[in-house]
Amino acid sequence: MLEARLEQAGVLKKVVDAIRDLVQDINFDCNDSGIALQAMDNSHVALVSMLLKSEGFSPYRLDRNIALGINLTSLTKVLRCAQNEDILTLKAEDTPDTLSLIFENAENDRISEYELKLMDIDQEHLGIPETEYAAAISMPSAEFQRICRDLIQLSDSVTIEASKEGVKFSCSGDIGSGSVTLRQQNNVDKPDLSTKIELTEPVTLTFSLKYLVNFCKASALSSVVTLSLSNEVPLLVEYAMGSGFVRFYLAPKIGED
């Protein structure tokens, strides 16, 4: 039996919105640490990993671990019926056929209850090792989103070059080329707008912009995004939430040009 109460339905709405274009059918794994999911996109070059920690719920009750097989399109339909400020309660049996979602609106004392049919999804889990990245860039998520959207006008792929001076996003396509460079800066008044680079060695890698633009849909989750790069490993794009995270992994483009 699962019972998880989320103070703001908006959190789940944003999480689902962030990943539903990347993956369609997905298992929500409920265990003691919280509700987690992990899935690769259809081409298996990207991976999304999400965790909503149990601390984020009040209360979070779980008798035994369960997996909720959910079609994200369907879940989105149900979540559209919730307002961001609604209190969301998830309920499921131990071997569930359905997931109940209850939206409570404190303001006008409305309670909406929805049942979502679950499905059996065969999913493999990948073990993601702890990695020391050569470069970790944290920057405003809106800034990252803007850069990606600008550069995709010119090309399908972007080269991210991390050095001591800053991080340079550059691309070149049929109509020309372009680049955006962000220098390290510390905004004391608004720390969210700072750009920080932790660097052990300079890294230059190329990535598909279509995927990066897609990841940026998670910008609503957090004002800060962290890009972690190393040669020979996938790029990690992390959106941290108060009690959880959404992480995207993307394989670099190798051997082209």
Add this chain to the structure above:
Amino acid sequence: MSTTKPPHIVLLPSTLPSTDLKIITLPHPRTLVPTRYLVHPTQGLHEITKLAAPASIPRSWLLTPSEPSSPPKWLGNGQILQDGSMYICTPMDPLFVLLPRLFPADAADAINRFLPMEDLFEEITKEEEEGDWGLVVGSQVTEKRLAAVCESVDVGDERAYKPSREKLMRVLDGKCVRMAKGGLPATMEEEFVQKPLTRPMAEIMAEETERKKGAESVKELEVRSIKKQEDNDGERGGSDGEAAAEGAGALFTPPDSQAARPRLAEASQEVTDLLRIRVASEFISNNYLSISIAEVLSDRLQKSHDFTPLDSYLSELIKSRQEATAMRSDDFTLKRSYQDEEGIVDRKRKKKEAEEAEKKKKSVSRATKELQKADTRGMAKMTTYFTRKAA
């Protein structure tokens, strides 16, 4: 109302004075069931075939005296017979009725010695009442026919005979070929030769014309078909005595007779001839030969005629017919063969799957579709970086 049995209508051979004729009972060569035959001391055996109107088109007879002034006693002023059937007597090779005895299915019973004709007859007719057999055996025709299937040696001033399968086969083979030569009787030709050889497209078109002609030809149908029957039998009987009354039950002529609707068989003459021989042999086998002899005959025909062109043509036809049916089953789903049933189920399943895939595709967002178009060249799979966790 008279209590006597109503008369039967029997067509007798016109050449014979009816006073000499006798109806006898002999075992049928195929089934060994006692069957009525007509016998004449010199002209030999005649088989009696009943022509009955099908139940769907009931018929009756109206008999009137030819000279109303002096009607025959039995007829009176005329008579109506409820039973519309007619019996036709046609000459028959007496050999057929003797075959089961001359060449028994069990080899142990076979006659292996040379015997004079009288002894041979005795051998054949033993264990039987003499009466009816005597009439068959006594006729000149029978003796000649018997000699044709026997090896013979001269013993002093007499000839002795021994039944020979080899000779029998030669005779039967000859019968098949002769029957086939120059075409089979019209109704048989239509049903067993033309139809099986017609290409499906021609068939469809022919059906169209048939529908138009069908209505008018029905009326004159019976008279004409019976007449034709007589003609055929007359000719055949004269030639060889193997008169072929068409398989007793299958006598009703379909509304579209050969004359009304000439159908162009596209098969080559060779193929048509082969099929005629095959049909003839089947007809003879099914009507006059015991099963064991029929088998031997079909083997013999396989050896003496090369049926491969016919077989390949027929198999080709079957294929094209199936194709034609498949084509039509698209138009009228009711007209489908059983073989298509599986295909249809298969098609339905595929359609359903396609629909589901389509539905799934539609539910996918634009962004997802966009993402699927992303160029992933040079990008390694996630599984190359991260190892699978044991479930």
